[in-house]
Amino acid sequence: MAPPMSAASPFPAPPSLPRCHALLPCAGTGSRAGAPLPKQYQPVAGRPLVQHTLAALRGVPRLDRIVVVLAPDDAHWPADIDGVQALRRGGATRAETVFNGLRALREAGVPDTDWVLVHDAARCLVTPEEVTALIEACAGDPVGGLLALPLPDTLKDEVDGRVARTIERRHKWLAQTPQMFRLGELLDALSEARATGFEGITDEASAIERTGRRPRLVEGRASNIKVTYPHDFALAEAILRSRT
Ligand SMILES: Nc1ccn([C@@H]2O[C@H](COP(=O)(O)OP(=O)(O)OP(=O)(O)O)[C@@H](O)[C@H]2O)c(=O)n1
Numbered sequence: 192m193a194p195p196m197s198a199a200s201p202f203p204a205p206p207s208l209p210r211c212h213a214l215l216p217c218a219g220t221g222s223r224a225g226a227p228l229p230k231q232y233q234p235v236a237g238r239p240l241v242q243h244t245l246a247a248l249r250g251v252p253r254l255d256r257i258v259v260v261l262a263p264d265d266a267h268w269p270a271d272i273d274g275v276q277a278l279r280r281g282g283a284t285r286a287e288t289v290f291n292g293l294r295a296l297r298e299a300g301v302p303d304t305d306w307v308l309v310h311d312a313a314r315c316l317v318t319p320e321e322v323t324a325l326i327e328a329c330a331g332d333p334v335g336g337l338l339a340l341p342l343p344d345t346l347k348d349e350v351d352g353r354v355a356r357t358i359e360r361r362h363k364w365l366a367q368t369p370q371m372f373r374l375g376e377l378l379d380a381l382s383e384a385r386a387t388g389f390e391g392i393t394d395e396a397s398a399i400e401r402t403g404r405r406p407r408l409v410e411g412r413a414s415n416i417k418v419t420y421p422h423d424f425a426l427a428e429a430i431l432r433s434r435t
Pocket residue numbers: 215216217218219220221222223224230231260281282283284285286288289311312313314417418419
């Protein structure tokens with residue numbers, strides 16, 4: 192049985208250090224993936240995709256708790272997963288799901304100064320080392336930040352299926368997750384964005400950017416893909432099997 196929200200951590204941080212909590216939006220339908228189940232529950236390398244994501248996060252000693260936010264009518268979540276708390280508070284969009292999860296953390300008494308690492312349930316290839324690198328890079332940062340990848344390819348702007356121009360790729364990064372911000376600052380930023388239906392808020396950093404702050408970019412790995420399209424399952428499967 193998952194511990195209650197107030198349960199003591201098996202890895203308590205020194206009292207002077209803000210703690211780190213993982214929050215996983217897991218309430219999507221996976222419409223682009225074309226799978227019979229929501230993609231986070233589709234079997235990959237022998238178990239539901241989200242179980243790989245959770246296994247990676249459980250390997251991060253600095254994480255105080257792991258919370259998943261499910262759709263209210265989710266019928267696929269296993270009854271209990273050791274050390275994981277499940278909330279049935281998913282929203283209509285990813286941003287709304289994250290907002291609801293953050294509110295639940297605050298209601299459970301998590302201090303606004305604690306760090307929250309928001310991670311897509313669908314990014315099942317993240318590793319404990321990548322998450323730890325993000326925590327180490329951001330724990331002393333005034334804003335927080337995100338894993339991201341410097342753009343490796345030439346970037347084209349398209350009009351009507353043809354190249355309109357080539358875009359300068361220097362200083363362009365692909366945003367990944369986890370994205371790590373203080374609970375209070377992220378909740379405030381998303382509360383503001385909520386007034387306009389979370390328009391344009393495709394990740395946590397975009398909400399923080401709207402408040403005038405500049406999240407730190409922490410270089411991740413190309414393997415930390417978000418399973419999105421049908422062919423991504425085979426890629427995820429091959430990478431996961433290559434690791435065991
Ligand atoms: N209302 C939503 C939408 C998405 N997500 C979660 O956000 C992550 C990234 O979103 P995305 O890849 O877009 O997932 P889906 O919305 O499920 O996919 P699609 O857009 O293809 O339907 C996933 O872990 C997904 O479960 C969520 O918790 N709540």
